[in-house]
Amino acid sequence: MKETNGKTQPLQLTFRNPPDNYFFMSWNWPLIRKVCLWIFLSGLVAMVGLVIAMISTLPNKCNPPTQWYQGNVLYEIFPASFYAEDKMVGDLKGISKKADYFIKLGVRGVRLNSIFASQNYPHDFENVTSLVNIEPSLGDLTEFKVLVKTLKSRNISLILDLPVYPLVKQLSHRKMNEVKNFTIPEPTKDLIEEALQHWVINGVDGFYLKDLEHLVDDPNFASSLRIWKKIVGQDRILIVSENVVNQAPKSIINIVLNNIDLVDVILDIKSGATAVSKQIGLIQNSTLFSKPGMPWIHWSLGNVKSRRLANVLPYGNATLGATLFQLMLPGTPSIFYGDEIGLNEISDPEGQIQDIKHLHQLAMMPWQGQRRRMLPWIHGKEFTPHYDQIKLISEMTAVREKSPSIYMNSVYKEGINKANAEVKYAQKEFLVVQRWYPRRKAYVVACNLGSSQLSVDLSTLLYSGEIIVGPREDSKPGSISFKDISLWPGESVVIVLH
Template sequence: MEEKPNRGLAPPPGEIEIHTPDWAKHAVFYQVFPDRFARSSRIRHAPGLKFQPWGSEPTLDGFQGGDLLGVVDKLDYLEELGVNALYLTPIFTSASTHRYHTYDYFSVDPLLGGDAALQELLDAAHRRDIRVVLDGVFNHTGRGFWPFHHILENGGNSPYIDWFTVHDWPLNPYPKDKDTPSNYSCWWELAALPKLNTDTPAVREYIFEVARHWVRMGIDGWRLDVPHEIDDDDFWRTFRQVVKGENPEAYICGEIWSEARRWLQGDQFDAVMNYVFTGPVISFFAADTFRQDYLHPHLPFKATEADGLAKQIDRMYGLYDWEINFALMNMLDSHDMARLSWITQDKSAVRLCVLFQMTMPGAPCLYYGDEVGLTGGPDPECRRAFPWHDESQWDYDLLKFYRRAVALRRAHETFRVGRLCTLKAEGPIYAFSRELGDSRSVAVFNASTERQTVRLELPSRVEKRLQQVWPLETHEEHTVDGTSLSCTVPARDAIVLVQED
């Protein structure tokens, strides 16, 4: 077989000027799992459709009826929370609650309200300067996808035979048990998810047209599901050209759980879901409480002392250009892992993780419901319905905290695009500064259960007064002498100081 050019090769250094969308650097994302976020009374479904009661125990195949107009109806809430970008898990027509089993890429699932509901969401969100990013599942489809169905009906005589990879006949789309292998290429040997053959030119053109279509409709970017499994850099380079040709400021973010230099050279993705951030942060701030039997298998990096956290953070940001670093989607949890509160088992650890997320480079991404204390273990427990139906379940103190932490990030540009300098990483103390022009922020985190007095050497002389902006309820002692800072940090908290231009 002829070897394909450019596969797996990074572009030569210095040949590409890296640019990521400016809005993404200033974004606070909110991840929505549509079936479980909100159900709107404005959706008129056909008579007789049956959903599980809202708030039922989550199951892999139980539809609870969330929809896109439900998201529209909650935009006031989301705006008050402070988020300015939405990442929606798949919304195209599919036969699964999570909709990763796509069978029509050119239509929004009628259960979610169809294309009209998406257009209303885009229009309403954009009026509020909230961006909307969709989930693109281009490695595999559902077995109901029409070209695959065509092969089921016509066998090897189907014109679409090269859209998939068939190993044997007759096709076995419904194996009798889990030990019976499928006889066509599929994702993780799941017969319900036949793998597209992206070496076929018609498949590539189809995917590129899907990407083009929805950007033209007004979406602000793509989150790409398992893009590393389309092991062809030239495919993703062309994908980028197609998307950026429609909107140069569209955001392209890949689901890569490990380091991702291969895809972040300026010619493929703008960013990745930054799970490299997740493991060290959770394990440091929840060192005494996090479930030792759980970090997701793709989150191997643990850090129980500040120096370990610093090494992981420094390594992570050293992987990429700062245009990339500022646009990384920094995760603490998602639909693919247990929720933060379940992993940490400690509300103070949740608070420290979130505040750290809001003050570090990269766009924070909040998973729906975390802010009101929604919890749950691995899938499907992590996909519970948002408790709109019972606000007695809400943790209002935690919600207030989230709003304040998001507001802190959005109020100070240094936390979004300021350069980062680690000041101290020792024992329970992790301190850093962020600088942008003449503006400076200093954050000192204390993971211990006792107050700590900390002395820091700053990277440059302080010419103006540093103002405390966190905690908001108390004034903590701090003094500055030239390039030295002394401060007292409350137990299981942080002190944040800013010096504005």
């Protein structure tokens, strides 16, 4: 509208006459619409397919991660007694041939007791003359590399015992020079540093520094430990005895804890439920559980120096129950070869082989389906291996591997780090330990450490659950009430709580 002489008149709009045909009017619009529709539908289908693929590849569990040595099962071997195919002593080649046995057991690392040359191996296996030269009767470096390759192809790490004392009685003062990925001491390497670098290059993933507690008062102990850890790196481990932690001066204890990965603790299971409960409590209340990042516990029931588990427990076939209990503890359990089948030490009632009394626990490992060999360096009476125990131990390691309540060692919450294990009951040689983790199922292991059948009422502590492992080889899974739980001597049962 516009105003003219005071009057409002309609506004006239004029347009140019359009051309008869715009250029796009001749396009094939039906085809264009079909193409656009198919492109849209194809894109929609592709997006739906992508979403489905992403969902299908998501892990069905979100378990907290750990390092390879944390919470997994290790296996300790005395090489001369493990497997001898055609020689008079077990060797590295024999261990390679039995690599699938480790898979069957569910172990993540294999630890070899001293493989180093000595004057009279294996009788004086601890008195080594070198930390780099392999005992010739066990094999050579080529066979060692084959063993490393064989184990790594099965995702199994190799750990070596390094008997540092008494070969090394004094640590030298070192200066550190950073060269690429290694910290190389100057001006020359000492025996331990040379050994660590040598075996790291040859594929070893960890070292147990044996008898290191004899050197904790050395003025160069802290600096040496730092160098050793830098040589092996963060992906490889250093193991020490709990005596190192207990005996280290307070002024260097933080350095010690920051440069070791596992602390070996021998569980005094032969002393009964009360002693074991007290030992577990002391460890859980120690510095090792005070905060995240502390070294993990390396639980042992026996080792190369101790008597056989089957010979010290009060009941003849108690090794299965003890091992199941060990596999339920917070930390890294280590099985000594043969304990999984109840291997006995050498029987010598007439005292005919007292010259090797310190080796009686290192009996030859028997293998199912193979005639047991009596090696000339160590022999004794036949015994009946409990091969059927292997199945239950394998089942337990499988449960442990997938259950954070078991393989984790602690829970960090609101600034407090706490072991995720609790002794629920420890009376009359009957021991019950509960394992738990936030938003995960809780587990219980009940163990009879006595010499007679025991029945207890745990209904005020626990309600009910499902038996998943044990107590015997022929046991079947099923529900269980804690109103009346009964176990024979040496038995353990693992239960997932409702």
